[in-house]
Amino acid sequence: MSALLKAPAPAGEKKAAPVKAPTVRPRRTALDWILLVVAVIGALAVIFPLILIVLNSFKSPEDYNNGGPLHLPSHLYFGGIKRFWNGVDFPLKLWNSIFISGMVAVFGVLISLFNAYGLGIGRVKGRLPLLVVFLLANMLPQEALLYPLYNEFKSLGLYDSKWAVIIIFTVIQSAFGTYLLSSVYSTFPRELLEAAAMDGAGRWRTLWQVVVPVSKQTLAVLLIFFFIWTWNEFLIPVTFLVSNDNQTIPLAVSSLQGEHMSDITTTSASALLGLLPTLIFFLIFQRTLTRGVTAGAVK
Amino acid sequence: MIGHRREAGYWLYLLPGLVLVTAVILIPLAQNVYYSFTDYRGIRPPQWIGLDNWDKLLHDDKFWKSFENSIAMIIAMVIIPTLLGLLIAAVLFDLVGKRFGGRVASFLRATYYIPQIIPIVVASIVIGWIARPDDGAANQLLGLIGLDGARQNWLGDPTWALPTIMAVLIWVQLGYPVVVFMAALQRVDPELYEAAELDGANWWHRFRAITIAVIRPEIFVVTLTCTIAALKVFAPVYALTRGGPGTSTIVPSYYSYSEFFQSQQVGYGATVATALTIVILIVATLFLVAQRRAERAEEAR
Numbered sequence: 001m002s003a004l005l006k007a008p009a010p011a012g013e014k015k016a017a018p019v020k021a022p023t024v025r026p027r028r029t030a031l032d033w034i035l036l037v038v039a040v041i042g043a044l045a046v047i048f049p050l051i052l053i054v055l056n057s058f059k060s061p062e063d064y065n066n067g068g069p070l071h072l073p074s075h076l077y078f079g080g081i082k083r084f085w086n087g088v089d090f091p092l093k094l095w096n097s098i099f100i101s102g103m104v105a106v107f108g109v110l111i112s113l114f115n116a117y118g119l120g121i122g123r124v125k126g127r128l129p130l131l132v133v134f135l136l137a138n139m140l141p142q143e144a145l146l147y148p149l150y151n152e153f154k155s156l157g158l159y160d161s162k163w164a165v166i167i168i169f170t171v172i173q174s175a176f177g178t179y180l181l182s183s184v185y186s187t188f189p190r191e192l193l194e195a196a197a198m199d200g201a202g203r204w205r206t207l208w209q210v211v212v213p214v215s216k217q218t219l220a221v222l223l224i225f226f227f228i229w230t231w232n233e234f235l236i237p238v239t240f241l242v243s244n245d246n247q248t249i250p251l252a253v254s255s256l257q258g259e260h261m262s263d264i265t266t267t268s269a270s271a272l273l274g275l276l277p278t279l280i281f282f283l284i285f286q287r288t289l290t291r292g293v294t295a296g297a298v299k
Numbered sequence: 300m301i302g303h304r305r306e307a308g309y310w311l312y313l314l315p316g317l318v319l320v321t322a323v324i325l326i327p328l329a330q331n332v333y334y335s336f337t338d339y340r341g342i343r344p345p346q347w348i349g350l351d352n353w354d355k356l357l358h359d360d361k362f363w364k365s366f367e368n369s370i371a372m373i374i375a376m377v378i379i380p381t382l383l384g385l386l387i388a389a390v391l392f393d394l395v396g397k398r399f400g401g402r403v404a405s406f407l408r409a410t411y412y413i414p415q416i417i418p419i420v421v422a423s424i425v426i427g428w429i430a431r432p433d434d435g436a437a438n439q440l441l442g443l444i445g446l447d448g449a450r451q452n453w454l455g456d457p458t459w460a461l462p463t464i465m466a467v468l469i470w471v472q473l474g475y476p477v478v479v480f481m482a483a484l485q486r487v488d489p490e491l492y493e494a495a496e497l498d499g500a501n502w503w504h505r506f507r508a509i510t511i512a513v514i515r516p517e518i519f520v521v522t523l524t525c526t527i528a529a530l531k532v533f534a535p536v537y538a539l540t541r542g543g544p545g546t547s548t549i550v551p552s553y554y555s556y557s558e559f560f561q562s563q564q565v566g567y568g569a570t571v572a573t574a575l576t577i578v579i580l581i582v583a584t585l586f587l588v589a590q591r592r593a594e595r596a597e598e599a600r
Contacts, residue, residue: 043410069436115316122309143572148327171323250418274421
């Protein structure tokens, strides 16, 4: 997503803003209150669609038709949720999403780490053109790779295989990771590397015992972002994962939509189940996610 | 000598990454460009036809329409979220954060950010669900407030389908600039603000003269990454309209996808995809050149 970003120094955190002496909070004026109310209304508008989805996923279609979208369910109805859950075999889709995203996150971080070790710390010749290649890989529209990849993986016998998607996204995500980590590592404290060399540590040991521990936080941010980005991907999964056994949650939700087999509250329930895992993920990792987004945009 | 050995050792670490990027990015990219010069239906091997596909592209109304719609995607993903995001971030950071406390501000920030983490196709289906014809929530709500005349078949009407897709994108995208800009605002020196206030500058003047200047790098990154993302929009169109009604919501990526897998016109689909790639590369280059210039102008000052 954020292709041109640089992360902060490897030790992670930006320098904390200088602590200011606690100032007296200025008096709140009427205008302050008005603007607060506007900001709150804006935030409510943003989550209003989600409130509607929650409200209507527990209604029967008749209940919806009688009461409209704004009423509380007259009784809790789980038919829509059950129909979607069983119809698409939700636990299987959940597992597929976790498996694919988890594998990509781990492999993607590993490849980024190796690449950045060579480019940022090893400073191999031809570093710049290589960085441009990785940057390019990150900017390209996936359509420009889609059909050749489809042919390639078909001939490898990996069409309609989770591994095809895992391999492709490992490369796409690690292109971003390489770009970001290389710039982090280009300012890696040389003393640490020299100290490790004096201790007789080889390159492999230096990587794992010096570089990785020092950049742990950046690596964790990458891991979490690779996971959620892969989870949310659509074009390549929809092309490669055709059989029901392999599909991810976003595919399951959209396939239901296409078939028009569902009534209005089942569709709502499918959206609810589709967004719930990422919402939970967000609540758990909220701090890391916002820190990552903001760290990413620091020039 | 030692330096030489050193470097060779590091190349070993690059090997897996380079093999993968060659197999998954570089070779497919080259093949796709090659397909654009061929007649290829996916079954028999591609037949070289020179520039025929490209000639067809230049006279293809659907292709031009798809890029026209890309401009709508840029309005929805770049212009509106960046402007709104600037205002929201300024209000949350400057006012809510300082007068009502940081917790209120970060809670509101998290709320604005939520749609960003929902899978884009699920977010599309949420809005699509609200925009359902007849009994959809949007129409029901319009009925409730007595605006029955405003009820629409939002996604089925060529006039309204594109704005509905744009609504999905604005909703999803808004949180990104809010979060990035709020972090950037921490760099603004409060003393600069106080000085400006003493000089009699009102909030709007300070916002324009100080805030925008300080967070310009972030504005740059946000507009560049979001413009590229806007040119690549696929999932909402796939999930909600399949480019229709007619060609009213066609976008380049969906157009090439449908040429690949529905019309079996792989050669032509590859041409559309290559054209999209070229446009993205041009846009990125222009942005980077502009950024360089802005930075130099800054340094010269």
